[in-house]
Amino acid sequence: MTQTWSATERADLAQTLLAAGPGAPTLCAGWQTQHLAAHLVLRDRTPWRMSPGRLESVAATSADPQGYAALVAQVAEGPGRLSPGYWFSEQMNLLELFVHSEDVRRAGPDGARSTEIAPDYAKALWKQFRLFSRLLLRPAPVGVVLVVTDGPRVVARKPRSGAGTVVVTGELADVILFAFGRGTSTDLTFQGDAADVRALLARFPGPGGTSSQA
Known part of the structure; x- marks a missing residue:
């Protein structure tokens, strides 16, 4: 191969x-x-x-x-x-x-992040991630748009009836980890109605929250 x-x-x-x-x-x-x-x-x-x-x-x-x-x-x-x-x-x-x-x-003890992701590798990761993002964010109680800083975005979850949409923005690795339930170890921003943001973070914890995803 x-x-x-x-x-x-x-x-x-x-x-x-x-x-x-x-x-x-x-x-x-x-x-x-x-x-x-x-x-x-x-x-x-x-x-x-x-x-x-x-x-x-x-x-x-x-x-x-x-x-x-x-x-x-x-x-x-x-x-x-x-x-x-x-x-x-x-x-x-x-x-x-x-x-x-x-x-x-x-x-780890120093909380090391991945080194800068090469452009070609970032494209490969995003290609796979955008396909899986809708499945990963399906349990979200609100609409979710995932945005890579200065990069692509994907509508990962359309809003449910009566709920709004939260825009989650950060570096590619952080956006991926958030969708996989590792949001407590990321650096992200959340834009949307405060109640919608709280509802999303209750299901997908963000920085400062508690994670239990394996």
């Missing part, structure tokens, strides 16, 4: 996981780095066995440095040829891997 953005992101995520080490926090509630790595390996290889018990079992064998390094090596290897994730990597994996990279970085 030719090199893809998801392959590049996977390699970056593996390095980020190794640098963080086992036992490090993530933005996924209740998950340390070994849980996140276990989730990715199960998702790649045996998605039909992704029960909480199975994840805990794999994570438990990877809490020591040697076991953890072996698990991260499987993350880096990715899905095999029999997995749909191998043949449809951009569609199935790009956003997943990008978000989980940020899960590790932003939960």
Whole structure:
């Protein structure tokens, strides 16, 4: 297969996981780095066995440095040829891997953000994100327009009867993370009626709120 953005992101995520080490926090509630790595390996290889018990079992064998390094090596290897994730990597994996990279970085002691996203990579991320944004924001109680600062926008949720629309603006990574339930670790602005903004943030927490999304 030719090199893809998801392959590049996977390699970056593996390095980020190794640098963080086992036992490090993530933005996924209740998950340390070994849980996140276990989730990715199960998702790649045996998605039909992704029960909480199975994840805990794999994570438990990877809490020591040697076991953890072996698990991260499987993350880096990715899905095999029999997995749909191998043949449809951009569609199935790009956003997943990008978000989980940020899960590790932003939960770290310095709260590091991703480096500046190259224009071509930003286009690839947006191409996938705008397709999924309507599904991700479907539970929103109000209309939602997602806007990348000085960039594209998408109507992710049309307003429900009796509700208005909130415009959420920020850098691409922050907009993506907000839609994936990681808004507490972002820097975003919200424009709209105060009641609509409160209703949206009650369902999708923003900066300063509480996140429980995994």
